[in-house]
Amino acid sequence: MFGFQEHYRNYPHRPPRREKEERAGEESHFWRFFRRYVLPHKWVLMLCLFLISVNACSTYLMSFYGRLVVDTILVVRTTETTTESDTELHSVHERDRNPTELPSTSQGHRMDMGLSFTDRPPEAGHKLFVLALFYMGTQITLNFLARMATRSQIIVAQGITGNLREDMHRKVMELDLAYHQAHSPGRLLSRILSDVQVLQDQMVGTMTSLVRCTMLIVVGVTILLCTNWRMGLIVFGLLPLYILVVNQARPKIQHLTRELRHTNSCLWGLTSQKLESIKAIQAYGREHAEQLNYRRLISTFLRDALTQQRVSATMGRTMGIITAGGQVGTFLLGAKWVLDGKMTLGEMLFVRNTALTLFGPVVELSSLNILFSNLQVVLQRVVDVLDHPVKIVDAPDAVDFPIPVAKGVDVRHVSFAYPASEPDGEEEPVLRDVTFSVPAGTWLCVMGASGSGKSTLVNLLARLHEPKSGQILFDGVDLRKLRMTDLRRHIGLVPQEAQIFSGTVRDNICYGVPGAEPNEIMAAAKAAELHDFILTMKVQYETLIGQRGQSLSGGQRQRLSLARALITNPEVLILDDCTSALDANTEGKIQDTLARILVGKTAIIVSQRVSMAKRCHHICVLEDGTVSEFGTHNQLVGSGGFYARLHSQQTE
Amino acid sequence: MPPQPSGSFTRMLPFVRPYRARLFGLFGLTVMLSVLVMLPPLVMRSVINDVLTDGQREKFLGLAICMIMLPLLSSFLGYLQTLGIAFVGQRFVYDIRVSLYKHLLRLSQRYFHRNSTGKIVNRLMGDSGTVQQMVTAQSINIISDLVCAAFAISATFLISWRLAILLCIIVTVFVVNYRMTIGRIRVATKGARTAGDRMSGGVQNRLIGNVAVKSFGAEERENLVFHDHSTATLGLGKQAALASNAFSMNTQLIQSLGQSTIYFLGCALVLVGDIQYGDVVAFSAYAVQLLGPAVRFSELVRQLQNVSIATDRLFEIFGEDPEVDTATDAIDAERLTGEVEFQNVSFYYEEGNPVIKEFSLHVKAGQTIALIGPTGCGKSTILSLILRFYDVTGGALLMDGINIRDLDLHCLRRQFGIVLQEPLLFNVSIYENIRYGRPEASREEIIAAATVAEIHSFIETLPDGYNTIVGDSGVELSVGQKQRITIARAVAADPAILIMDEATSSLDSDSEQAIQRAMDRVLVNRTCFVVAHRLSTIRNADQIILLDGGLIAEKGNHQELMALPHGRYRELYEKHMGAGVIHDGEEE
Ligand SMILES: Nc1ncnc2c1ncn2[C@@H]1O[C@H](COP(=O)(O)OP(=O)(O)OP(=O)(O)O)[C@@H](O)[C@H]1O
Ligand SMILES: Nc1ncnc2c1ncn2[C@@H]1O[C@H](COP(=O)(O)OP(=O)(O)OP(=O)(O)O)[C@@H](O)[C@H]1O
């Protein structure tokens, strides 16, 4: 009944889902989530659930109470007035009929039955009047309680979202570079924002309606069994049918939900990636092709969404038929019993009404079941991030970074490979048995062909990746034994591709030292040869730069990134080819300044330029991940290797 | 009760129009459904009245069949309705998203500099989803509610005009409640959305710059910033949610009190002898039909608020016109020769801060032009102008004697193969990346281009070769490798004009020279603009332009410039290329 045609989903930009579908203890992460995020709000939540239960039960109470009023006050009056006129008798029948004519929500409203200003026995009219007042009072009270309940529900939901979102963010910040390289910003964004939003929208609502429905069903069934057990059993017998239908539909809906959420995050990834490269798209006039890419993904989304809705509509229809069958069945059976004289009309109507109220929560509960499994899919995606092991963490016995660096940096037999793209693929080593040392206070220039592993080495030194084997020692202390915050405070890394934040120039420069003094900021900018340019802008250091620094020229971005590292006054400076976009004059000036301010500091500088290498004490040439040459400028120039060739090419 | 500024909804009309036939069908279906829903009580009434009370047993069977058929029919129609709504709703968002994306791709660079991608994506994916609610079940319910309400109102006036007036007063109270709260809800919702924008922009920023975040150990600080943003967003969201909660609670209160009031007064009227008790009962029933929808409507209000805000945010993007666009009477030429002329071109990004001043240059087809100059002097800007990422603010730029404003934009850009200063790659295979500029290129041409760019042999060493996926914007490659792939991409595009903005800045001299030699062959019969800081790469250019402060400082070929006695080019060249480069004295 719930079958559907699987369709093709493996379009470009939509890699197959990676997350494991069946985890051992699928249930458990729900409970973990529950403990971690929901339990702290238990008091508010309990209040909320209490109020909701009161509200839920009051429906029965009111209708039962209304029944009492009709039976005692009105019946008494009927017997009094029967003899008076037939019309009165008629009106009583009408009254008895009322509940059926109105939707179940209004049952409670009938109990006053009006007629409070009558010339009938004073105590009855008086009673009715008091009851009417009491009734309105109850309505106001209930409204007040419901208000409290929904308010606290909103507050709890917001609290949970806040905590969850911050934890996600914290975790994502903690995760290592490798994770970030494997997960595009757009897709992570969709998890932090979009998935958490879904949880916020549905989590607490689902929980409270779960409680409300359960409450309604339990109380309703009890009432039903007490009043008329045969009718109760019939209603009860229908429940397995619901479960059957839901269980059939659920796996399909869950599967589709998974695909949908995945497509959704791929769409976020695709669009943010493409919009960031809009220049290339427009320059090659590929707007049409990109529209096609987008359209393919979003059609996948559309198809899945439609199928999902069809399956749930089919489910809804089937359940609607069962419900209708149940309602009609009970009514007709009751009617037959009344005809046969086995039951009074009042009793039959009451039972029917109760049964009617009961079907609502049952249907709601079954759709909750689906909602719940969708929530689980979303939760799974959230938990996937939260549970991802952070590989690079502080050792328990971590020590401070040695200041000042006395012995220097030692790299011993370091090898490294990036994880293979397929889980069982072969890892191609990028660095092989790299060994060298940089004595404190000296500069090392790392050179080598493009792709030889220079940036990788630099990332290892900043502990952005962890070596597969071998050690990196700062003053004899293993890098892994250094406290990470301390390590990163004392080494200044300027990555090869400048990363500029949207914000002001000043914010960008003092990123590493939030409270830096203006003169420090200016000193750093001057050292990076950026000060003069900044002064040409209208608001100078307060100039806003857009995302990725797109309103700056390439060289300006690099210098900004350099200034950012220089302001922290690092013990060990690591520069990854960060002057490649500069003209020789500016570069020369920066080199002069660096030589002046870095006296006595240790530096590891990746560069393609001989002019830089000549300023360094040692030069290390990487070739295919191994150290092929190491020595001073004079030693290497004569050796006839890579460096000598480079030297002759750049100086002729 | 018109949902707030109807403007945002009328703007939706073009997107709704294609589905109007289906929508009318849906409306018809809904009307039928609401009538069907109102029938069972009538049937039940006659069962009670005629069969149970009056004992007309012969009617029982017919009525029973009726009772069974009605729910079956309505659940089938309901199924159709749900499917219809799902279809129209999803298609509708699909259309909006597709055309929004199409529009975005047309927008000019300046727009993307002003707006972060996080923010744009949030609108494209988030807000458009909200708009879908406009055509979901809830809003279709309006129709059925309106039908019921119309039915109910006319019925109430027939039964008792006095009670009907009371009912109208109660409905007015609803409207007052709506009017009083709606402004607050709207402000709060809008605020929450804006705060959400800031939050997502911030996260995006941090995800993109995660190396910087890590290398400065700024994770904790960023967490705090996020905490602030998230708290602000949640606070505003809470205000909005609480306001709409108060609204719907008020509505419910009005409803329940209103119903009891009607009932009481109705009974009073019965006592006075004005109306019959049966009328009160019927009247109450219809009051429920009228007030119930009013409550539901209050739920809708919240959604419609969201929808109208989301619509505003979407149409803000639709309202952006591309700054650079094809003129209506644009010329569409197949292939240009590559002759470029700058006539007194001047340009500024921000008024009052000129970047290019009175730039004049004539480039003959097939020439190689080198742009050099200190960083930030406007080299990349000139290249952007040729590509017409921006329109010149003064003077004119001609290609083959045609002002580029008069050329079809696609036709113009088809002429170029570009290597931008920052290598932009897509997360597809290397092969697809190289083929990006000319999808119809054959495999041999791709490999030839890769060979020119000195990247072929590296690609061959990869386990998946040309099918290697390069990761998001090419993270799985080194910077030099990315640059070489973009060079291959430009070469594979087989352009009339090649633009290379510091294309080899991250490469070692070996590869650089090899690429240059190969390029010499590629450049036959092509115009080429190169920007380079390493003077060795541009020595053979036909014209070398030394820019400074937006002005041409020197112009000529290598020999001419070297012949200038105190030329800056000559000075630069001697300082950095000649023997003078060995500053022995400065060594540490
Ligand atoms: N995240 C990654 N995943 C897989 N492979 C990678 C990744 N980053 C780099 N590589 C590969 O590792 C090798 C070394 O890369 P690395 O970035 O260290 O080179 P490099 O010496 O810095 O080159 P360049 O001078 O071009 O910057 C390259 O072949 C590259 O393709
Ligand atoms: N989108 C923009 N908005 C505002 N100003 C900009 C924008 N892009 C560049 N600029 C400014 O215009 C000037 C010229 O920039 P351009 O990118 O053309 O320099 P460039 O010569 O290419 O420098 P580099 O060699 O460093 O790449 C710079 O001062 C830069 O700050």
Ligand SMILES: [Mg+2]
């Ligand atoms: Mg590198």
Ligand SMILES: [Mg+2]
């Ligand atoms: Mg530039």
